[in-house]
Amino acid sequence: MQLLSFANKPSPATAEASSDRCARHVLSVVPPVVRAIRNMMRHHRLAGLSVPQFRAMALLSRSPRASLSSVAEYVGTSLPAASRMIDGLVGKKLVARQECCDDRRQISLALTARGAAAFHASHQATQRQMGQRLKVLSSTQRRAVIDAMRLLAGIFGADGLADRAGPQIAKNGWQGRAARS
Numbered sequence: 673m674q675l676l677s678f679a680n681k682p683s684p685a686t687a688e689a690s691s692d693r694c695a696r697h698v699l700s701v702v703p704p705v706v707r708a709i710r711n712m713m714r715h716h717r718l719a720g721l722s723v724p725q726f727r728a729m730a731l732l733s734r735s736p737r738a739s740l741s742s743v744a745e746y747v748g749t750s751l752p753a754a755s756r757m758i759d760g761l762v763g764k765k766l767v768a769r770q771e772c773c774d775d776r777r778q779i780s781l782a783l784t785a786r787g788a789a790a791f792h793a794s795h796q797a798t799q800r801q802m803g804q805r806l807k808v809l810s811s812t813q814r815r816a817v818i819d820a821m822r823l824l825a826g827i828f829g830a831d832g833l834a835d836r837a838g839p840q841i842a843k844n845g846w847q848g849r850a851a852r853s
Contacts, residue, residue, distance in 0.1 A: 698824070708805070709798065716797035718790045720764070724749065725757055729783060729791045732767065737780035766790060 717726045724747045731746045732738055744754035758781060761767035766787030772778035783791060806814060 709802065712798040712801045713794060716794040716801075718766075718794065722757075725761055726794075728754075728757060728761065729766065729787060732781055732783045733788065733791045733795075736782045737770070738782075739778070739780060743781060761787070 713726065713730075714723060717723075721729075727747050728743050731743060735742065740751060740754055740758060743758065744751050747754060747757070749757065758767060758769075762769060765784055768782055768784050770780045770782060772780055806817070809817065
């Protein structure tokens with residue numbers, strides 16, 4: 673486990689904690705962690721859902737009232753393909769289309785109660801599986817992972833989208849934004 677190799681090797685006192693060195697570690701550790709999470713989520717998703725449909729539900733769980741354009745961008749498809757994908761989720765009663773109050777031509781998307789329950793069950797099962805994987809770390813190491821995740825959430829946002837949180841961290845300290853989540 674690459675995380676363990678970094679966690680078990682104390683940094684030499686002479687090693688500089690430059691932003692480039694930090695970025696190199698983030699870029700080497702985060703992708704395999706994300707792949708593991710995606711594999712776990714795929715394993716626990718509702719039967720009959722495609723990975724893009726599941727990813728659309730993930731976005732809608734974090735961003736209720738998302739537009740079709742935001743779903744298409746998040747999933748990486750064209751608007752017509754995203755529309756067909758959402759049609760399938762609406763047909764399964766996992767997603768509902770809602771007219772926008774301001775502009776009746778705009779449609780927002782939201783998980784239905786059934787969709788939210790299905791996504792939540794998958795998320796909880798993934799969290800349990802991730803917890804099992806993280807049991808190999810000591811309590812101190814797990815605390816360090818939690819602290820690092822809070823730092824990254826403060827910089828990149830809890831949803832993983834860059835959002836200019838950096839200046840807020842400098843002003844409020846590392847717990848300024850992330851600790852409230």
